[in-house]
Amino acid sequence: GPLWERPLLEVRLGELHAWISTCSFSPQGLLGAMQRAWSSYCAKYIHVKQGGPAGISMLLAGYCLLSYGWNYQHLSKASWGVSS
């Protein structure tokens, strides 16, 4: 299909610039993009007849990474012997 209707995974590297220029960065656009991303993730990994641990574990791993990233400044100053 046309460029702006394709999901991100199907966009080639060369077309990435053009693709970014077509997506809307208004609050509605961003909200809509987040909504779509979340609903596609749910539809693929959670709303299935036989899901495994993968659906939630990926969310937990992402949360771990995100919290590590947020706390990196604090963690990098950690001094041994004092709990961080």
Add this chain to the structure above:
Amino acid sequence: VLHTTRPLHTTQQSLAPVPPLPEKGGEVRHGLIPEEFFQFLYPKTGVTGPYMLGTGLLLYLLSKEIYVVNHETAAAACILTIIVYAIKKFGPQVAAFADKLNEEKVASAQAMKDEAMQTLQTAIEEEKKEQWRAEGHAYLFDAKRNNIAMLLETNYRERLLMVYNEVKKRLDYQVAKQNLKRQKEQDHMIQWVEKNVIQSITPQQQKESIAKCILDLKALSKSAHAAV
């Protein structure tokens, strides 16, 4: 006013039936990384590509101290070991339990649907029966019409009879009245004649007739004596 000529539900768009859920979710390797990543790297690096990438990334993070090893690392390692062990051991049981719950839900919904279908089917049967019964109404109405016709006929004949009787009574009355009148006139005339005759019998005539009668009687007695 419902325009029954307008067709309903002609387009393909409809909310029911809802398409069923997919059987299995997206493939995920080691519980963390989706399969698409491995497929993405396969054409360029083969099978071991993503693992090499992972190892290199891990060493880089550790050596550059982007990932700091502290007491939390030990805690995370222990917790992860326990979690993996628990999933490997109790995974199938939990899955079976969840499947059983799902089965029950689906079975109850299916039962409701079957019941609804059954009731609708019986309703259709009943409806057909009622339609068949409605055809018999024609016979019923014919019988009723015959009854009414007979009632009307009977009523008409009764009234004819009544008319006849009434007229006859009136005519009889007239006839009786005439007879009575003639009778009375006759009686009256006879009486009048008798009265006049009795008046006309003068005492002289009476004596003469009585003497005649006595003579006749004597004559008769004589003849009777002679006969005996």
